[in-house]
Amino acid sequence: MLINHAKLIRFFQIAEDITGRKKLQKMIYILQKCNIPFEERYQFHFYGPYSEELTLRVEELCNLGFLAEEREEKTSYYQYHYQITAAGEEFLKQFTLDLPDMSDKIQLLKGKSSRFLELVSTLLYFDDLEAAEQIEKLHHVKPKQRFTDEEIQEAMRFIHLIQH
Numbered sequence: 001m002l003i004n005h006a007k008l009i010r011f012f013q014i015a016e017d018i019t020g021r022k023k024l025q026k027m028i029y030i031l032q033k034c035n036i037p038f039e040e041r042y043q044f045h046f047y048g049p050y051s052e053e054l055t056l057r058v059e060e061l062c063n064l065g066f067l068a069e070e071r072e073e074k075t076s077y078y079q080y081h082y083q084i085t086a087a088g089e090e091f092l093k094q095f096t097l098d099l100p101d102m103s104d105k106i107q108l109l110k111g112k113s114s115r116f117l118e119l120v121s122t123l124l125y126f127d128d129l130e131a132a133e134q135i136e137k138l139h140h141v142k143p144k145q146r147f148t149d150e151e152i153q154e155a156m157r158f159i160h161l162i163q164h
Contacts, residue, residue, distance in 0.1 A: 026117035
């Protein structure tokens, strides 16, 4: 049962720190789409794919002291920072995880903005469609984001890069 918690702790161990709940959601989703066996279920939500399971697991890991959550007040919202704790490192030692190496993918994802990861994850959510239909669906479900053709093409190249 705690294996999914351990997988998340391993993710944080590799990532070192993650800033932003939206970014965290998108990173785990994109890693899933790259065949990294995270098992959180996702549904389409306001900011693209969202997993309530992931939110609850992260909250549990914080409550157990395995993750440190720091809340920073911004002008009109709070931004959250996450890091693995020493207790989280100790917890992880109890598991033998069969996970592919995801270090390079995590570093690539960390280097991207939440907006870009929202675009990538939304395109991946509709990856059962042809490219033109994916883009049409993107514009339909995210009209306020006004993603440009250049952003979409960059996202398509990024998807190809990260999945191979």
